[in-house]
Amino acid sequence: xxxxxxxxxxxxxxxxxxxxEAQFVFELINPHYGRPSQIPKIALDYPTTMLPPNKIAxxxxxxxxxxxxxxxxxxxxxxxxxxxxxxxxxxxxxAINILxxxxxxxxxxxxxxxxxxxxxxxxxxxQRTPLHFDHYFPFELKGGFDLFLSQMKxxxxxxxxxxxxxxxxxxxxxxxSSWKIKRVKDFEPDFVFSPKxxxxxxxxxxxxxxxxxxxxxxGCGVCSYVCPLCYCFETSDEIGLxxxxxxxxxxxxxxxxxxxWTIANKNCTKPKLRDRIYNWYHHKFVRMPEEYDHPGCVGxxxxxxxxxxxxxxxxxxxxxxxxxxxxxx
Amino acid sequence: MKKITNQYLGNxxxxxxxxxxxxxxxxxxxxxxxxxxxxxxxVMLSLPGFGEAPFAPCSDPAKSNQFxxxxxxxxxxxxxxxKLQKYDFVDIRGPFGNGFPLKKLSKKDLILVAGxxxxxxxxxxxxxxxxxxxxFNQIYLLYGAKTTSQLLFRNHYTKWQKKINIExxxxxxxxxxxxxxxxxxxLCHRDQIKVNxxxxxxxxxxxxxxxxxxxEALAKxxxxxxxxxxxxxxxxxxxxxxxxxxxLGKKYTCLDGPVFQYSEIANDF
Numbered sequence: 149x150x151x152x153x154x155x156x157x158x159x160x161x162x163x164x165x166x167x168x169e170a171q172f173v174f175e176l177i178n179p180h181y182g183r184p185s186q187i188p189k190i191a192l193d194y195p196t197t198m199l200p201p202n203k204i205a206x207x208x209x210x211x212x213x214x215x216x217x218x219x220x221x222x223x224x225x226x227x228x229x230x231x232x233x234x235x236x237x238x239x240x241x242x243a244i245n246i247l248x249x250x251x252x253x254x255x256x257x258x259x260x261x262x263x264x265x266x267x268x269x270x271x272x273x274x275q276r277t278p279l280h281f282d283h284y285f286p287f288e289l290k291g292g293f294d295l296f297l298s299q300m301k302x303x304x305x306x307x308x309x310x311x312x313x314x315x316x317x318x319x320x321x322x323x324x325s326s327w328k329i330k331r332v333k334d335f336e337p338d339f340v341f342s343p344k345x346x347x348x349x350x351x352x353x354x355x356x357x358x359x360x361x362x363x364x365x366x367g368c369g370v371c372s373y374v375c376p377l378c379y380c381f382e383t384s385d386e387i388g389l390x391x392x393x394x395x396x397x398x399x400x401x402x403x404x405x406x407x408x409w410t411i412a413n414k415n416c417t418k419p420k421l422r423d424r425i426y427n428w429y430h431h432k433f434v435r436m437p438e439e440y441d442h443p444g445c446v447g448x449x450x451x452x453x454x455x456x457x458x459x460x461x462x463x464x465x466x467x468x469x470x471x472x473x474x475x476x477x
Numbered sequence: 478m479k480k481i482t483n484q485y486l487g488n489x490x491x492x493x494x495x496x497x498x499x500x501x502x503x504x505x506x507x508x509x510x511x512x513x514x515x516x517x518x519x520v521m522l523s524l525p526g527f528g529e530a531p532f533a534p535c536s537d538p539a540k541s542n543q544f545x546x547x548x549x550x551x552x553x554x555x556x557x558x559x560k561l562q563k564y565d566f567v568d569i570r571g572p573f574g575n576g577f578p579l580k581k582l583s584k585k586d587l588i589l590v591a592g593x594x595x596x597x598x599x600x601x602x603x604x605x606x607x608x609x610x611x612x613f614n615q616i617y618l619l620y621g622a623k624t625t626s627q628l629l630f631r632n633h634y635t636k637w638q639k640k641i642n643i644e645x646x647x648x649x650x651x652x653x654x655x656x657x658x659x660x661x662x663x664l665c666h667r668d669q670i671k672v673n674x675x676x677x678x679x680x681x682x683x684x685x686x687x688x689x690x691x692x693e694a695l696a697k698x699x700x701x702x703x704x705x706x707x708x709x710x711x712x713x714x715x716x717x718x719x720x721x722x723x724x725l726g727k728k729y730t731c732l733d734g735p736v737f738q739y740s741e742i743a744n745d746f
Contacts, residue, residue, distance in 0.1 A: 213485055216525035254732065255717040258483035265478050380721035383714055387526040394526035396485075401720070408722060411712045412530060412552040415684075427724075435727055 149304060152321040153190065156232050157181060160268065163205050164234040165194045174201045174233075181229075192235055192299070195277045196448060200376030202244050205233045206263045207379060209400050213259065216394035230266045237274040238289055238296075239282040239446040243376035244269070245292040249440045250379060259398075268312055271296040279449030281462045284341050285442070305329075341433070341443055345465070348472045350434045353426060357468055362422035364457045369402025371451035371461070377432070377444040378402070403427055429464075484717050487523055487568030488512075492561055493543075499627045501550045502594075503559065504535075509569055510542050515576030516601035517708055517736045521716045522546065523568040527557040531713040533735070534572075535597035535630075537604035547597045547629060573716040574735045577602055577680060577706065586615040586672035588700075590691055592661050592683025593627070596620055598708055599682050600630050607640050615672050616641040621661030621683075623647065625654045644669055661687060665694035674699035681739075682708040692739055702740035709735045709742070 156162050157178045165172050172194035203209070236244075244264075251260040271293040276282075289296075294313035298305045305327060308314055316322075372378040382401040387394050401408055404425065409418040418424050432444035451461050490509035498504050514520070516538050523529035530552065536545035550556050561567070577598075587606070591599045599618070606613055618641055622628045625647050637643060644664045646657040657663065661683070677700055681688055688707050695705065711723035711730040723730035726745030728737065 214525075251719070255484060255719070256481050257717075257719050258481050258485060261481050265481075379719070381715075382720070382722075383529060385523075385526050385528045396523075396525075396529075401722075403721060409712065411710060412555070417685075417711065430726075431721070431724070435724075438727065 149192075149321075152319070153234070155319065155321065156234070161229055161231040162234055163201065163231060164190045165192070165197055165201075167191045167194070172197045173199065174204045176204075190235065192272060193275075194235075195275070196237070196279065196450065196453070198450070198454070199374055200243060200448065200450065201233050201236050201240050202247060202376055203373075203400075205231060205267055206244070206247070206260055207381075207400075211259060211398050212395055213383065213398050214396040216396070217392060228263065228266055230268065231263075232268045232270060234270045235272045236269055236293070237448075238271060239280070239448050240376055241269060241271050241289055241292045241296075242282075242285075242287050243446045243448070245289075246377060246436075246440060246442050246444070246446075247379060248292070249442075250436075268316075269293045269295075271309075273298040277449070279453050280447060281449060282447035284339060284447045284462070284465075285445060286340055287442075287446075339466070339469075341445075343437065345469060346434050346437050346443070348468055349429055352468055352472070353430075355468070355471070357464065357471070358422040358426045361425050361459065361464065362420070365404070365421060365425060365459060366457050367404050367406070367421050367424070368456060369404040370454050370456065371459075372402035372404060372428070373400055374450040374454045375444075376446065376448060376450075377436075380408070382408075403431070433465075484570070485715070487521070487570045489566045490569045492563060492565050492567060494563060495559075495561070498547060498629050502547065502627070502629065503550075504545055504547050505558070506536075506543065506545045507567065507569070508543055512544060512569070512572075513541050514538055514544065514572040515579065516605050517576035517598050518572035518574045519598075519713065519716075519735060520544075520546075520569050520571040521573070521713070522554070522558075523570070524554055524557050524561075525568065528554045529568075529570075529714075530554040531573075531716070533598035533601070533708070535600040537608075538601055539604070539608055547594070547600070549594055570716055573713070573731050575733070577708075577736055579605065582678050582680075583609075583612040584676075585613065586677040587613055587617065588665075588670060588672065588677060588679045588695075589616070589618045590661060590665070590679065590681040590683070590687070591618065591620040592681075592687040593622055594629075595681070595683030595687075595708070596622075596629050597682075599680065600633070602680065603633075603637055603641065607637070610640050614676070617670055617672070618643045619661050619664040620644070621646045621648070621659075621664070624649050625651055660690070662690045662694050665691055665698070667698060670698060672698070677704060679705040680708075680736075681705060684710075688739065689743075692743070702743060703738060705739035706736055707739050707742075709737060711735070 161181050162178050163174050163176050166175055166188045174197055251257040291309050293309040296307040380401045381398040383398045385396050406416050410416040436444035490507040493508050494506040496504045519531045519533045521529050532546045534544040535547045548555050589599050650658045709730050713731045714720040714722045716731050718729045718732040
């Protein structure tokens, strides 16, 4: 494994999980790639990371869209080198697969897709933690990765997911294995998201659940920032102090913020926090299944882990479903 | 590697005139070769270094390579825009959105309701209607503004009045005003509007509150919410269905709108 990483680091930009104080984060570990670097130790057995890998590698917090000082080539993103996203858990790969759809239809997002085309994804098997609820959204990864690693005692098993992956396993760091892969069929979770769940959320626009949430929610938007499938953005221009440099950037936004819904005349179209909270659930669990055949959630648990008001999004879903089973009184 | 077009890149349009329409409101005329639009669509106008904002053209859609925007100074972009000189450039993306369903409106009685700046896309629609006057039955324009000086496109009224009925009102009247005062809803009355309710379409553009009040007033004329089209003002940012700011229930104002059937979205306000 270290040899494979060495090779990748010489050739590509590598973004991998490392430990930072009490949390794990995906970070670019070789900014001076091509030259040997002092790499922080990569944490291959991390439980989960603070931010999802796609929000580091494919949709950074602040991204240059247009450089107005360059008349012909205003967008410079197509000159980016290839990057390797190393050590990605399966639910995060699934999130990237859904985002690929979101960013391709009905219109193409130039910046996301340009980065995506230049990204090699190497996945790694993970252990479930109490925060994960990815079994709510069952999926079988049918691609989205180039290689996928499963740790055994003393070695890794590798699954090839693409043509690039096929080329990579020809490198001398890999050898044939006598393992024959089969899968176990009978994995049945107790709760699974279904079109019925979506319907419950759609029918509960006026539910007290949102009012109760609005009383404890700080409306800070952290749940959106840490979500691998929250992709909304705001654009803003900046002028350099010399009054020459003029650039347009886009930044992550969050629909929990009143500003998100405020137009130029200061009119906010969703002034109530409960409506903004509902919008988040409505987008993820009603609109996204309709638009992209999958809810905007993979159960990574980051929103639960990072919410300063300790709101448990999983329990909110469960409460709604429980309430809907009660006979109408 | 597949080539991806960058939809966030605009085309340079040349400003060929600025005319003051009212205090803080200007009419900007731009030249942009190859540009054409349907009334009710919008463009994203950007001023490098200041930002980008959505506007609906207010000019005659038959004039190719050229369009006009009626813009009120409210934010950063619109303030910077006022400082531009003739022959300066702006960036234009679009046109985006559906625009008014012109074919569906033909052979019908039309009531156009405008509140404040909402007159802009309707002015463009009126130019289209005048050119194709024979395809439509009765046409009414009900237009309300805050003050008399804020009644826009005044130099067009004489031309418009020859072919359509215009009813105006202002909220705050002044010494020179002999017309009606109050909200535009007050113009929505059986005494003023002679239409066949079964074969009428209403097009509204203005603040959301106006839509709700007018829909109630129109119901008294036996006009149903399904016959009402509204143009929604929303925070369009990307224009291409990505940024999520302009969502309205399950709809995107930028892709599915900005023109909606009132009955489709009345619950999502």
